[in-house]
Amino acid sequence: MQFTTFDPNSLLAILPEILLLGLIVLVLGLDLALPESRRRNLGLLAGLGQLAILAAMLAFSRPNGEGISLWGGMFRHDLFTLIFRGMFLVAGAATSLISLDVRGINRQGEYYAILLAAVLGMNLMAASNDLIMLYVALETTSIALYLLAGYLRDDVRSSEAGLKYFLFGSVSSAVMLYGLSLLYGMTGKTGLREVAAALTNVQDTLPIIGAAVMIAVGFGFKVAAAPFHFWTPDVYEGAPPPVTAFISVASKAAGFSVLLRFFTAVFPVIQPQWGPLMAAIAAVTMTIGNVLAIPQRNIKRMLAYSSIAQAGYALIGFVAGGEFGLAATTYYLLMYVLTNIAAFTVVILFANLTGSEEIYDYAGLSRRSPYLAFAMLLALLSLGGIPPLAGFFAKVYVFAAAINTGLVWLAVVGVVNAIIGLYYYLTVAKVMYVHRSEEEHIPVPVPRVYAVVLALLVVGIIVLAVGANPWLDWATQAARPFFVAGGG
Amino acid sequence: MLEQIPFISIIVFTPLVTAVLLMLLPPERKTAIRVISAIAAFITMALSICLFFAYNQAQGGYQFTERTDWIPQLGISYFVGVDGLNLPLVVLTGIVAFTGVLVSWGIEDRPREFFTFFFILVTGVFGVFVSLDMFLLFFFYELAVFPMYLLIGIWGWPVTREYAAMKLTLYLLVGSVFSLVGALAMYFSYTTPQGTHTFDMLELARAGFSPDFQRLWFLPTFLGFAVLAGLWPFHNWSPDGHVAAPTAVSMLHAGVLMKLGAYSALRVGVILLPEGAKTFLPFIVMLAVVNVVYGAFIAMIQRDFKYVIGFSSVSHMGLVSLGFATMNHYGWVGAGLQMFSHGIMTALFFAVVGMVYDRAHIRDIPQLGGMVRKMPWAAVAFIIGGLVSMGMPGFSGFVSELPIFIGAWRAGSIAAWYPVIAVVAALFGIPVTAAYIMRVVGRVFFGELPPQFAHIPGITVQDKIALAILVFFLIGLGVYPRIMADLIGVGVRPFLAALGGA
Numbered sequence: 001m002q003f004t005t006f007d008p009n010s011l012l013a014i015l016p017e018i019l020l021l022g023l024i025v026l027v028l029g030l031d032l033a034l035p036e037s038r039r040r041n042l043g044l045l046a047g048l049g050q051l052a053i054l055a056a057m058l059a060f061s062r063p064n065g066e067g068i069s070l071w072g073g074m075f076r077h078d079l080f081t082l083i084f085r086g087m088f089l090v091a092g093a094a095t096s097l098i099s100l101d102v103r104g105i106n107r108q109g110e111y112y113a114i115l116l117a118a119v120l121g122m123n124l125m126a127a128s129n130d131l132i133m134l135y136v137a138l139e140t141t142s143i144a145l146y147l148l149a150g151y152l153r154d155d156v157r158s159s160e161a162g163l164k165y166f167l168f169g170s171v172s173s174a175v176m177l178y179g180l181s182l183l184y185g186m187t188g189k190t191g192l193r194e195v196a197a198a199l200t201n202v203q204d205t206l207p208i209i210g211a212a213v214m215i216a217v218g219f220g221f222k223v224a225a226a227p228f229h230f231w232t233p234d235v236y237e238g239a240p241p242p243v244t245a246f247i248s249v250a251s252k253a254a255g256f257s258v259l260l261r262f263f264t265a266v267f268p269v270i271q272p273q274w275g276p277l278m279a280a281i282a283a284v285t286m287t288i289g290n291v292l293a294i295p296q297r298n299i300k301r302m303l304a305y306s307s308i309a310q311a312g313y314a315l316i317g318f319v320a321g322g323e324f325g326l327a328a329t330t331y332y333l334l335m336y337v338l339t340n341i342a343a344f345t346v347v348i349l350f351a352n353l354t355g356s357e358e359i360y361d362y363a364g365l366s367r368r369s370p371y372l373a374f375a376m377l378l379a380l381l382s383l384g385g386i387p388p389l390a391g392f393f394a395k396v397y398v399f400a401a402a403i404n405t406g407l408v409w410l411a412v413v414g415v416v417n418a419i420i421g422l423y424y425y426l427t428v429a430k431v432m433y434v435h436r437s438e439e440e441h442i443p444v445p446v447p448r449v450y451a452v453v454l455a456l457l458v459v460g461i462i463v464l465a466v467g468a469n470p471w472l473d474w475a476t477q478a479a480r481p482f483f484v485a486g487g488g
Numbered sequence: 489m490l491e492q493i494p495f496i497s498i499i500v501f502t503p504l505v506t507a508v509l510l511m512l513l514p515p516e517r518k519t520a521i522r523v524i525s526a527i528a529a530f531i532t533m534a535l536s537i538c539l540f541f542a543y544n545q546a547q548g549g550y551q552f553t554e555r556t557d558w559i560p561q562l563g564i565s566y567f568v569g570v571d572g573l574n575l576p577l578v579v580l581t582g583i584v585a586f587t588g589v590l591v592s593w594g595i596e597d598r599p600r601e602f603f604t605f606f607f608i609l610v611t612g613v614f615g616v617f618v619s620l621d622m623f624l625l626f627f628f629y630e631l632a633v634f635p636m637y638l639l640i641g642i643w644g645w646p647v648t649r650e651y652a653a654m655k656l657t658l659y660l661l662v663g664s665v666f667s668l669v670g671a672l673a674m675y676f677s678y679t680t681p682q683g684t685h686t687f688d689m690l691e692l693a694r695a696g697f698s699p700d701f702q703r704l705w706f707l708p709t710f711l712g713f714a715v716l717a718g719l720w721p722f723h724n725w726s727p728d729g730h731v732a733a734p735t736a737v738s739m740l741h742a743g744v745l746m747k748l749g750a751y752s753a754l755r756v757g758v759i760l761l762p763e764g765a766k767t768f769l770p771f772i773v774m775l776a777v778v779n780v781v782y783g784a785f786i787a788m789i790q791r792d793f794k795y796v797i798g799f800s801s802v803s804h805m806g807l808v809s810l811g812f813a814t815m816n817h818y819g820w821v822g823a824g825l826q827m828f829s830h831g832i833m834t835a836l837f838f839a840v841v842g843m844v845y846d847r848a849h850i851r852d853i854p855q856l857g858g859m860v861r862k863m864p865w866a867a868v869a870f871i872i873g874g875l876v877s878m879g880m881p882g883f884s885g886f887v888s889e890l891p892i893f894i895g896a897w898r899a900g901s902i903a904a905w906y907p908v909i910a911v912v913a914a915l916f917g918i919p920v921t922a923a924y925i926m927r928v929v930g931r932v933f934f935g936e937l938p939p940q941f942a943h944i945p946g947i948t949v950q951d952k953i954a955l956a957i958l959v960f961f962l963i964g965l966g967v968y969p970r971i972m973a974d975l976i977g978v979g980v981r982p983f984l985a986a987l988g989g990a
Contacts, residue, residue, distance in 0.1 A: 322563070366642075370515065370601065386634050387627045393559075396623075400562060403676055415668070419661050426637060426657065434641040434650060469559050476561070 001485040010070045016057040016085060020120045023049045024113045031109020039107040040100060044449070046112040047096035050119065054089040057082070066481040067127055073191045076129035076261075080476040082160030083330060084126035084257040087337050091250040092119035094341045097453045099242040101430060104152050104458055111151060115246065116132055122254040126261075131190040134258065137472040138176075138218070140252060142169050145247055149239040161238025169221060173479060176218025182211040183266070187215045192265045199269050208270050216274070216281075220253025222320035223311045226285040241351055244300055245480035248307045249337045256333055260326050264482045271321075276389055279319045280408050284322070286312030286417040293424050298357050299347055302339070302424060309421055310336050316414055320401035326479035328397035335382065335464055336389035342457040343379040345450060346372055353444050364440030365432040372444055373432045375454050382461050384425040385418050389466040397472065494554050495539055496568045499578065500614045502532050503585070507607035515600045522593055525603040528838075529586040536582030540575055540975075548572070548978045550620065550690070558624075563675075563686035567621040572979015573754070574617045576824060576972055577747055580831040581617065583961060584743045585610045588736035591839045594733070594846060594948070595643065602643055605635040606736065615738070616748050622671050622756060623687040626664070629752065632745070633660050638739065643734040652732030659725040663715030663749075667756065670709030674760060677701060692760050693986070699763040706764020709754035710757035711770070716749025718805045722780045727798035735842025738794075742801040743835035747827045750808050758812065762986045765815070770903040773813035773896075774889070779806025780913045784920035788927070793844065793851040796928055799839045800877065803917065804830045810913060811892040813901065815987050817977065819895025824976035825888035829876065829965060833885065835874040836958040840866045843951055844932065847944040852926065858937025863947045867933040869955040872923035876962050879918055884965035887973070889918075 011018070024051075027042055031376060034041070067078020105111045121140030126135040149160015184190060184264035186207060187198035199208060220228035221355060236244045267274060289309030296302035314336065317329030349372060350365070351357055382391035395418060402411040446454075464471060513521055543551055553569030570578060586706035588606070597601050608631065615628025640653040671687075677694040680686050715722040726746070730738050758765040784805025790796045808830065811823025843866050844859055845851050860867040876885035896910035947955075965972060 295551050352953055366601070367598070374511070381634060392627075392630070396562075403672060411672075412669070415665055417666060419658075422661065423658070426634075426654070429638070430650065430654075433638055434653075469557075469561075472559065472561060 007070075012061055013063075013070050014075065015061045016089070017120055017123055019053045019056060020050075020116055020123070023053070024116045024120075027109050027112050027116065031113075033308045035392045036107055039109065042109050042112050043096050043100045043106055046116060046453055047093045047100075050093035050096065050116070054086060054093070057085060057089070057485055060217075062169050067209035074130045074133040074403070075124075075127050078481055079474070080257075080261065080330075080481075081127040081477065083478050084253065085123045087242070087253050087334060088119050088122040088126070091246060091253070091337050091341060092116065092451055094345075094457065095242050095246040095250075097449050098245065098341070098345050099211050099240075101352055101447055102242055102348060103352075104155075105240050105242070106306070111148070114147050115150075118148065118246070119250070122257075125254045127256040128258070129192050129261075131184060131192070131195070134262070135177060135180060138222075138258070142173060145169075145243075145251060148243040149247065151243065152240055154258055155238075156236035158240060159238075159456055161235045164231055165239075168228075172218050172221035174226060175214050179211045179214025179218070182207060182214070186211070192262065196266045196268070199266065202269075205270050205273070205322050208267070209273050212263075212267050212270060212274050213277075216278075219255050219259045219262075220281070220477040222253050223259065223314075225281050225311050225315060226288045226308065229285070229288065229308045232308055233301045233304040236307070237300045237357075239296060241300070241344060241348045244303075245341050245348075247437055248303065248344070248443060249340045252307065252311060253333045253337055254297075256314060256318070256329060260329060260479075263318075264326065275319060275321070278315060279407060282312050282315035283410060283413045284312075285309070285315060286414060287438065290417050290420040290424075293421070295438055296424075297359055299359050299362070299428070300357050302359065302428070303343060303347070306421070306424070307340065309417065310340075310383065312417070313395060313414060317401045319410065320398070320405045320407060322401070322405065323476050323479045323483060324404060325398075325401040326482065327475035328394075328401040330478065331397055331468075332394040334471065334475075335394040335461070338457050338460045338464065339379050339389075339391060341380040342375060342454060342461065343383070345454050345457065346376040346379070349444055349446055349450055357478045359428055359431055360435075361437075362428065362431045363435035364437035365444070367436075367440040368442060369444040369446065370374065372446060372454075375458050376432060377429050378458055378461060380425040380429055384422040386422070388462070388465055390461045390468070393465055393468040494572040495535065495542075495552050496570065496618050497554060498613055499532055499535050499539065499582070500568070500618060502528055502535075503607035503610040503614070503923055507611070510600055510604045510607070513600060515598065518596070518599050521600050521603060522589075525589045525607070526586070528607070529589040529610075532614075533582035533586040536578045539570065539727060540579050543570065543572075543575055543975065545572075545975055545978050548981075553620070562623075563680070563684050563688070564587045564623045565621050565688065566624060567688060568615075568618040568624070569620050570618060572975045572977070573824065573983075574751065575898065575975060575979070576708065576828045577617045577744075577831075578614065578749055579957055580828050581610065581613050581744050583957065584831060584835045587835060587839065587957055589844060590950040590954040591739070592734070592736040593950045597643065600732075602639070605639050606740075609635040609737075609740065613748060616752060616975055620673070621687045621688050622689050622692065622760075625689075625752065625756065626671065629664060629748070630749070631915070633657060633664075636733075636741065636745075638732045639737045640729065643737070644732040648728060649732045652728040656725045656729040659722070660716055663712045663722070665754070666708040666972065667712030670705045670712065671756060673701075673705045675882070684866065689760065690754065695764075697761065702761040703764035703767050704764075706757060706761045706768055709761065710753050710765075710768070713749045713753035713757060714772075716746060717753060717809065718746050718749070718779070718802045719772075719809055720775050720802075720806070721784060723779065723783075723802045726802055727795055730798035730801065730838070731792065735846075737836060738838040738842070739835040742798070742838060743831040746805050747831055748807065750812070750823075750827060752814055759983050759986070766987060769815060769840065770906070773810060773903075773906065773909055776806045776809035777909045777913050778814055779803060779809065780917040781806075781920075784917050788920055788924045789851055792861045793853055793856065793928065793932060794817045794838075794841050795859050796853070796924060797834065798839055800837070800921070800924065801830070801834045804834070804877070807889060807892055807913070807917070808907070810896060814892070814895035814899040814906065815984070816895050816898055817980065817984060818891040818898060820980040820984065821973055821976045822888050822893075824980065825884070825965070825969065825973060826892060828972060829884035829888045829962065832961050833873050833876045834871055836955065836962070837877075839951070839954060839958070840870040840873070843947050848941055853931050855938065856932045857935040858933070858941070860933040861937055862941065862944055863953055865952050866947055867929075869959055870933065871929055872959050872962060874929055876966070877925055878922045882963070882966050884962045884969070887966055887969035892961030
């Protein structure tokens, strides 16, 4: 690792992170300066700030061609990084904006600062190209998320969620750290490509498999794949709703971003071993998520199990591998980020008015607030994989990727799961549209910011679907360097 | 110049655009919502009829095709077109959709949402019929399923709607998964000269799959769609679904959606896998005859007016399957005509049932009576529908059922039991149909008018227009069947050639 002559492009590459840091400082400073009555604007600042950073990234911080490694090989600046950073910024911006009217967190500068720190960590996770960088980025993200999950100190469930998340998370990241140190021990390198190159000379594959399994534990926790999913329902239920939304999408996507890059780059030598293992994990994850979602009565728990199932579908593309497989997973995550936040936005609005998270309290929502119910319907159908929404294409892509590589059984498991999944999504739709309630004449108030966010997300879901092709092209292009000799 | 206009896309997407427009209207402007819906549905109907007459029969083949790459990596394109097989069904959809809007005029509970979902459903149905790309076909197929769930669940008959809606949705989705697996098998086992895969059904039809492959995948593909066509023993969702649905949805459902299943089974199953069809259709014909006979007998013993029609619909769809199973010109032309005729007839029946129920609020046949005095139009229309249903000459039922029986008789060369089946279907199907139709007509429309119905209102102008349109087509086709039969004949010829039939 040596630093060559300083290149100003290195600074441009991490422009979004620099700006994020600036935004954190700004939010914290204003938190002190503003009176409490005006602190609602902090959320607006954080949300719009992230969108501005997204715009700045797209304008000034684009990678060239197959991308380059910067900062002594720590930071990989390529299209893949760009796409995932975009996802995190969108998720962070949407989360900030939908936190605006949630009691307990909406007037807290620290809340937004921690959220921004988590986004910062995720950005670095997607870009990290080195074991040390990876671990540091991962912990930056995780610690921020533990804090967010337990943010409502007076709420028992939130505190429990924070503690549970912390315990599960720290154990799994310790296991992963051990796996990373094994890799370092075997190769003496920390750069992903150097490690991969050195591993090809290692004769005995058993320790490599051991390291891979341990690292998979860490990522399995992040993406909530079975059998590391036990924390999910309790944390999702207990955490403040916007945080749940954020954890369910951004943290999962971040886990996937590293999983895709790391396993493709470092472990091609033992692909025959971890391939079937991951396929089994994908199948079990989908099935557990969908089956356990059916009996849920709390919408956040239902969405928690649904998110486990969604991770299973996304894993299919990863297992299938290749440019197309990774592109399918990336597209799946794009869809999932938009769709799940849209669903949670409705959950938050409903909880703000009624304080309820029970599915059966959604009765008559289509009469109370037709647009809100329709947005929820579209989100659920997208998660269920019904055309013309993005979820349909996402499922088609991952299943096609599986069949393409001969994993027909996995595609069949996926399709069966999709039908099971549809059952509980439709149940919520039924409650909203068919069931009547005594309160159905009371509309659910939708503040303007929420309306705009929700409308944008729904439009996004449809745009992603109808114009599926350019997005898939983009994702394919992003995955391409992974499979070029010397790339990744 | 005329060829430049994407007629098919306009027909397919006008309903969808209407749905979006309706969503943006304030919900309390109910009249505006109904008028816009009626205008949009009328435009689609008119365009579909124009398309019917604009089709060049001498030239044959696929016309008005439109093709744009959609997802080229996967060989998916937006590829639509019409031929003699799907054009009558496009017209049918246009007619039933328009009349469906007219008879839904009286819906007071959230008409905006009702028409929005109704139009999304109509787009899905049109889309399936015109798709020449297998992926597109499934896309529209799934698009049609979910609005139906909501339409039945929200506006359906309160007693069974939740049960029926979920049952129907799950049946159809499970069926479509089987078909989808078959479709994917075809997709992946054929490589184009460019080394990619394609969902283009025209190209897949030329792919020359091996006979073993065709026999292996024919059953899942065909039966998956046949669920939607109500083929026995997969018909179970259909009477429940028909009865639970609100009137316009029953019309669309029994009138058009079941054809969706039959058509897709033909387009994807039989046409792409002819060897499989030759092997299995002689056995499937036995299921079809069970449909005809069993459906008719069950219809006979129903007390609920709407269930009679529901089972009658299952019975008549059996004739469509029977016609396709003959694999000859007569049978297929008959089946094609029967799909159209049955669609209009069933729509008419359900429309009348809805009119009676909306006013009397019961459907129990023994408690009804004398309705002819209150709604003579509906009574006359129902009797005409009944005559069609019995296969009376001069009505569309006769011209479509007769070729099916002729075809079945001639199919004796394929398997010895075809003529027997034709006899059984004719012997039991037709008289029993006549019996239950006359029973319903006698009990519901004639006889003593029960005193509690003395003050029920008559049917509205919109209802009368709808009935008149439906009756017009039933008689028109009966008197001049060539207008459609020739077209279907042109459409089926190339496919029959592939099946080795004549």
